[in-house]
Amino acid sequence: MAGKKGQKKRFWSDDEKRSICEQTLAPGVSVAQVSRRYSMNSNLIFKWLKDPRFSPGPEEDPDLLNVTEN
DSSP: OOOOTTOOOOOOOHHHHHHHHHHTTSTTOOHHHHHHHTTOOHHHHHHHHHSTTTSOOGGGOHHHHTOOOO
16 A cells, blocks of 8 residues: 555654554553554554564563572
């Protein structure tokens, strides 16, 4: 399906994707709110959240990496 005339496909850098995905973790903030903030489809954010490169998780938290089990 062709896009509308004059519209170009936007490119999001990896850092921008991480930043947008992290914003969805704030209490009381939905993916829909973040997607409207950036004028993008929320399905794209959900796709990024499934990707381990962009989804914020416990592997990025340095406090959780140093936990040892007894």
